[in-house]
Amino acid sequence: MPTNIKYLCIDDQQDSTIDPLLARLESDGLIEFERWTPKNLEDQLPAIEGFIRAQKGAFGLLLDLRLDVDADENGNRVSYRGPTLAQELRTRMAEKQIPSFPITLWSVNTKFQKSYFGDESSHDLFDGVFGKDREVTDCPDAVAKKLSALAVGYESLRSLNKESLISTLGLTNETSSPLYSQFLDEYSQIFTENATHEVAHFILNELLKVEGLLVSEEMIAARLGVSISDSIGEWEKVKDSFGAAKYEGPFYQAWPRWWWFRVEDWWANLPHENCELGSLTSAERVSLLNEIFNAKLVESKPILPEYSSQFSTLCVGTSAPLDPVDGLRVVRRSSRNWQDTLYVSIHAALERLGRDNWRLDPLERDRLAWIKEESGSNG
Structure with a gap:
């Protein structure tokens, strides 16, 4: 991945608070930051355009959510927030006054809860949202990788015809x-x-960021019946063999995905007797793979012993492999025909596991109520 990637960070907090966090993001050498405190919009926008003109490689912007809290060394405080600045920049991109580039957001979690998560109108402005006291503190390498991939991806898209x-x-x-x-x-x-x-x-x-035409490694493993955590060293033998299915388009560096239709082609061309993947249990799928690849893969187990192991998806409440017959449909903010239907296992729904990650399809709520009643009467 290129290393001449520059991000402009605009944040109103003091250097002693922000600089150590930026240093953690820079530690792998993927990106470097130029650090500014906010100016009034009439000065800020031309300054950002000057920054853009000075860039010779991939670049991006990291904004603080609340730019209007702390005053600068001269006692000046701006009257706008990060989303306001992002909206104006996106408008100028649409009008082709400036080139498109990634705009990302960071803040402490309490400010996200208070000023961001409840306002969905601003969510589409940002390519990534990171908690200073969560992702940046706990996983700086992963955040830096995403920032880098976003800048490189945008650079490739700007030259797309x-x-x-x-x-x-x-x-x-x-x-x-x-x-x-x-x-x-x-x-x-x-x-x-x-x-x-x-x-x-x-x-x-x-x-x-959705399962469907492209799928994650965890989804492929679930559909092949493999427990990755119990098959360390062995899983790579199989994963390498469907490498031709890997997505290598924009942003692939931080979001590894595979084209599912190519994985299906890979399975169809394996030396087995025309075994339909969906008709096999996880143990049967793994047995075939172990024989073909001379491996020692371990099969995934169902969430509950009575659940089916003919897995085709992942439970959004637990991330465990799931056969939809043991799940309930959940809704998402938007959905396209090429995206997979999401399911939460009945167990996770009853126990409210991972509750922030799912909301039941309205048509499934009566079913869950009936299941609760039945389980209560049997308990």
Whole structure:
């Protein structure tokens, strides 16, 4: 990954508070920061445009949520917050006054709870949101990797043209699946009609950060019946063999994903007697893989002993493999046809596990109420 990536950080807190956090993000050498305190908007916007013009490589912006709390050394305090500045910059990107680049947000968790999470109107402005007292403190390497991938991804998208629109995702016209057609139609339309940052948001939010056309390593393992944590050293043998399915489009460095249709092709071409993946238990899937790859994989176990092990998804409450017959559908903020339906296991729903990560589909609420009643009457 390139190392000449510069982020502008605008934050109103004192250097003694912010500088150690920025130093942690810089420690791997992926990115470097230029640190500013906020100015009045009429001065801030031209200054940011000057920063942009000075960049020779990939770049981005890291904003504090509350820019209006602390005064600078001269006692001046601005009257706007991070989302206000981000909105003006996004508008200028749409009007092609400035190039598109990633805008990310950070703050302490208490300020997020008070001033950000309840206002969804500002969420689409940002490519990443990081807690100073959580992700940045606990996982600085992972945050730096995301910041770097965002800057590099935007740089590639700024030079994208209609001819390279599909190939930049690593796709060709190899599949006639209706789901791929729907995705590519909307992707092409957004590219034609919208600014680069909206193309970036579409790829990030509607393709990379959801399971569907692209899937995570954890989802592949669940569908193959493999427990990654119990198969350390062995899982890599299998993972390497479907490497051709890896997504290598924008932002791939921090969001490793695989094209599921290519993983399915990989499975179909393995030397077995036409075994449909979905018809096998996790033990049967793993037995086949162990035989083919001379491995010692360990199968995933169901969340409860009575649950099915014909896994095809992950429980959003526990992240454990799940057969949807043992789950309840949940809703998400938006959904596309090419994205997988999300499920929470009945067990997680009853125990309210991972409750911040899911909300039941309204059609499933009566079913859960009935299950609660039955379990209560039997208990």
